[in-house]
Amino acid sequence: MSVRETTIPLDSCEGVGTVNRPAAAGPSALRLRVLGQISARYGASDLVLGPRRHRALLALLTIRPGRVVPTGLLIEELWGAAPPRRPVATLQTYVSHLRRALDPVTGCKSPSVLNYRAPGYILQLSPEQVDAHRFETLVRSGRRLLDGQDASGARNALTEALSLWDGCPYQEFEELPVLADEYARLEQVRLTAVESLAQARLTLGEAAAVATELAPEARRYPMREHLIGHLMTALSDIGCQAEALRVYERTRACLAEEFGVDAGAELKRVHAAVLRQESRRRTAVPAVAAPGPVVSVRVPVRGSEVFRGEVDVVGVPAGSGCPCPVPGPSLSGAQHGAVRPDDVSPADRPGDDGGPRRLTGVLRVATLQSISIGVMPPALRILNREQPGIRLVLTEYINAGELHAALESGEADLAVGPLPDMWHHPVHLLGTEEFVIVLPPDDPCTLPVGTRVPFSALRDRKWVRLAPRNGLARFLDEACAAAGFRPGTAIYTEQSAAAPLLTLSGLGPSLIPANMLPPHFAGRVFLPEPPIRRTLAAYSCGRPDAVATVFIETLVAGAHIMPPGLVDPVPRR
Numbered sequence: 001m002s003v004r005e006t007t008i009p010l011d012s013c014e015g016v017g018t019v020n021r022p023a024a025a026g027p028s029a030l031r032l033r034v035l036g037q038i039s040a041r042y043g044a045s046d047l048v049l050g051p052r053r054h055r056a057l058l059a060l061l062t063i064r065p066g067r068v069v070p071t072g073l074l075i076e077e078l079w080g081a082a083p084p085r086r087p088v089a090t091l092q093t094y095v096s097h098l099r100r101a102l103d104p105v106t107g108c109k110s111p112s113v114l115n116y117r118a119p120g121y122i123l124q125l126s127p128e129q130v131d132a133h134r135f136e137t138l139v140r141s142g143r144r145l146l147d148g149q150d151a152s153g154a155r156n157a158l159t160e161a162l163s164l165w166d167g168c169p170y171q172e173f174e175e176l177p178v179l180a181d182e183y184a185r186l187e188q189v190r191l192t193a194v195e196s197l198a199q200a201r202l203t204l205g206e207a208a209a210v211a212t213e214l215a216p217e218a219r220r221y222p223m224r225e226h227l228i229g230h231l232m233t234a235l236s237d238i239g240c241q242a243e244a245l246r247v248y249e250r251t252r253a254c255l256a257e258e259f260g261v262d263a264g265a266e267l268k269r270v271h272a273a274v275l276r277q278e279s280r281r282r283t284a285v286p287a288v289a290a291p292g293p294v295v296s297v298r299v300p301v302r303g304s305e306v307f308r309g310e311v312d313v314v315g316v317p318a319g320s321g322c323p324c325p326v327p328g329p330s331l332s333g334a335q336h337g338a339v340r341p342d343d344v345s346p347a348d349r350p351g352d353d354g355g356p357r358r359l360t361g362v363l364r365v366a367t368l369q370s371i372s373i374g375v376m377p378p379a380l381r382i383l384n385r386e387q388p389g390i391r392l393v394l395t396e397y398i399n400a401g402e403l404h405a406a407l408e409s410g411e412a413d414l415a416v417g418p419l420p421d422m423w424h425h426p427v428h429l430l431g432t433e434e435f436v437i438v439l440p441p442d443d444p445c446t447l448p449v450g451t452r453v454p455f456s457a458l459r460d461r462k463w464v465r466l467a468p469r470n471g472l473a474r475f476l477d478e479a480c481a482a483a484g485f486r487p488g489t490a491i492y493t494e495q496s497a498a499a500p501l502l503t504l505s506g507l508g509p510s511l512i513p514a515n516m517l518p519p520h521f522a523g524r525v526f527l528p529e530p531p532i533r534r535t536l537a538a539y540s541c542g543r544p545d546a547v548a549t550v551f552i553e554t555l556v557a558g559a560h561i562m563p564p565g566l567v568d569p570v571p572r573r
Contacts, residue, residue, distance in 0.1 A: 030102060030113060032062055033131045035186075036167030040102065050097050053078065056173050057094045058102075061114070061123040062130055063182050070120040072486030073477050077178050077468060081489065095121060119481050132186060135164045139193045146196055151203040158197040165190055177469040181401055188405040191217070191224065198230040207237035218247060222254045225263065225410035229270040236274045244274045261362050261393055264410065265545075360389035361547040366403045366412035369396045370472060370496040374515035375433070375536065376416070379558035383551060390547055398494065399471035407541045414548050416555065418471070419535040428538045428552050431561035435475060435532035436514045438499075439524040440506045452529040455483040462490035464502045464510040470494055475532055476511045515560050536561065 033039045038055050040047040049055050060077055061069060075087045084090045095114060103112050113124050127133035138161035146154035169186050170179040194217055198210045211234040218224075218231050228251045235244035248271050252263050263271070367376070372394060383390060395412065397403055400420065406412040419429070437453055439445055443461075447453055465487065466473040480487040490508035493499060499510040504523045513534065517525065536559075538552045 030125070031129055031131070032058075032125070033166070034059065034062060034169045035131050035135060035165045036169065037172060038062075038170070042102075047101050049101050052172070054094050054097055054101075056176060056179070057091070058098055058123075059170055059173060059179055060176075061121060062125075062132075063179070065123055065125045065127060065130060065133070068117050068120050068122045070477070070481035072119075072481055074120060075486070076477070077176060080468075081492065119484065131164050132169065135161050135186075136189055138164075139189055139196070142193065142200075143196050146200055151200045154200040155197060155204065158193050158200065161193050162190070162197065177467065181399065181469060184405060185401045188408050191221065191227065192408050195224075195226045195230060198227070198234070202230060202233055202237070207234040210234035211238055211240070221409070222251050223258065223409075223411065225251065225267045229267050232267075232270050232274055236277070241274055241277060245271075248274070259364070259393060259395075259411075261364060264413075358389055359387055359547050359550060361545075362391045362393060363547050363551055364393045364395070364411070364413045365416060365551070366395050366397055366406040366414070367416040368398070368400075368403070368471060368496070370513055370516055371416055371536065372396050373497050374513055375430075375559050375561060376555070378560050379555045382558045383554045386554075387550055390550065392551070398469050401471075407539075414538060414540045414544065414551065416538045417536065419537040420539060423539055425539060425541050426543060428556070430536040430538060430555055430559055432533050432535045433513045433515055433561050435511055435528060435534070436517070437509055437511055437526045437528050438503045438517070438521075439509045439526065440503055441522055441524060442506065443509065443524060445524070445526075447526065449524050449526065451526060452531075453526040454529045455479050456485070458509060459483070459485050460488075462488035462508045464499050464508050465489050465492050466496065466499060467492050467494040470496060472496055472512070475534075479511070479528065479532060 029043045031041045033041075038049070038059055040049060040058075049058060056078060057074065060074060071088060071091065075083055075091060078091070079087065095116075099112055099114050102114060115122055115124060127137070138157050142154045142157035142161060145151075145157060168183060170176075170183045173179040174183070194214070198214055201207075201210050210230060214227060214231040214234065217227055221227060228247060232244040232247055235241070235247065248263070248267070251267070255261055255263060262268075376394075380392070383392070395406070397406065400417050403412075403415040403417045404420070407415050416430070420427070437458070445453070445457070447457075463476065465476065476487055488508075491502060493502060496512065496516065499512050500517060500521065500523065502508075503510045504521070511528065511532070514525075538555060540548065544552060
């Protein structure tokens with residue numbers, strides 16, 4: 001279905017004012033709550049947000065405050081493959097009603113919080129006006145205080161953060177994948193806050209309260225090892241060692257049954273402390289390693305074309321002396337300061353025969369299907385040949401949010417995926433992959449294979465599209481929106497690996513990382529104009545151990561980031 005978008009006036013000043021609000025107040029008096037059922041207050045008045053679809057649109061804009069969300073993307077996220085007959089007009093009607101509900105009654109010249117800005121709509125709110133953003137800010141503050149040994153301050157900040165949580169965010173929109181993913185992400189942040197609060201309260205000697213509060217969480221999340229470790233410590237401190245050991249055995253059994261792995265090293269240390277009846281008040285056993293001082297640095301990435309541009313590097317310890325990221329070494333240095341000679345990983349020390357040291361152990365790696373198929377295989381062959389004692393448990397996820405959740409929940413030791421925007425832990429750059437447009441062999445496009453093709457030249461095609469939940473889906477949506485159209489749909493698939501094969505069958509073009517192309521691919525391959533690239537990284541929630549370090553080094557040396565022979569035929573100036 002082809003959609004032609006037009007811009008029309010959405011509101012007049014007549015009819016606005018269904019809620020009594022103080023005339024002197026401005027847009028900053030507006031507060032949105034999403035940690036529970038979505039609602040809004042203006043000053044002291046509750047606002048009527050209207051029907052469920054209107055609230056869903058507000059939710060989709062709220063998760064991107066201050067950012068333009070393309071009209072086509074909003075239509076896709078609201079209705080999926082079954083939009084109404086006139087989706088643009090329907091969306092404009094929803095926006096009109098939301099404006100009437102949200103805007104202050106101060107006259108026609110009052111600025112609106114909901115505006116059209118090509119190619120879509122923007123909700124102009126500061127983060128402080130949305131409870132979810134205040135929640136995350138308080139959680140980050142609490143964790144920084146905890147890292148700085150201020151347990152009392154951390155307890156206060158984290159308690160305030162969790163007090164904002166009034167139910168499952170966006171649960172009423174669970175059929176909308178984007179909002180379901182946002183709920184999953186916020187739930188992981190909440191669990192991190194619960195764990196950090198438990199750590200602070202244990203330090204302050206509040207073991208009984210921790211045991212009471214963590215027991216129901218442990219039943220819901222029996223494989224979240226940080227949480228289980230805190231519960232075991234609390235139970236041991238109040239004299240319930242037998243119950244602490246039962247909790248450990250339950251978690252160990254769940255890990256073995258679900259993933260075929262044993263408990264992590266930190267949980268084993270907590271288990272040993274319980275067996276020795278060591279009180280946390282005598283010997284602190286933190287479940288989460290505390291990073292060193294963290295600063296946010298914007299640095300130029302020098303060197304080859306792969307690393308040209310700028311990235312936000314978060315997690316560089318103050319005074320570490322790391323001026324810019326380079327492929328391979330951690331961007332964050334040692335956890336508690338710069339790396340010292342005696343801090344060299346055991347993986348870096350030679351074996352008895354002078355060759356690389358042979359290691360044994362299990363490494364749980366979370367990644368995306370596009371990376372496990374397109375990037376990792378050459379490195380995995382090298383690892384299997386040189387380190388046969390390392391057992392790799394590779395789990396594929398759909399998007400980067402799920403990778404972060406897997407790390408923070410303790411389900412994975414290391415993640416390999418897109419370079420995270422904000423990550424207060426070690427990050428190792430792997431390289432930058434190039435995306436390609438793949439066309440069926442019989443596509444009428446007359447351009448020579450391998451040249452750059454603007455998306456506007458493919459405006460009339462129906463695409464093989466990845467489902468919105470897949471992290472790669474946004475690249476096509478955003479590129480087409482920038483070209484002024486919404487991509488047509490031949491078929492949706494959630495599996496990244498299926499896209500080029502469905503294209504090859506003649507269904508339509510697809511946009512994928514070049515390294516995902518099957519060998520001897522018979523379709524037609526073009527480079528998009530403008531170029532689309534994605535920087536990949538390996539990252540963790542603490543300093544990588546020897547096994548993880550070997551795996552990262554092998555990835556840096558052997559990963560298949562850019563396919564041989566893929567060059568830009570058009571010189572870039």
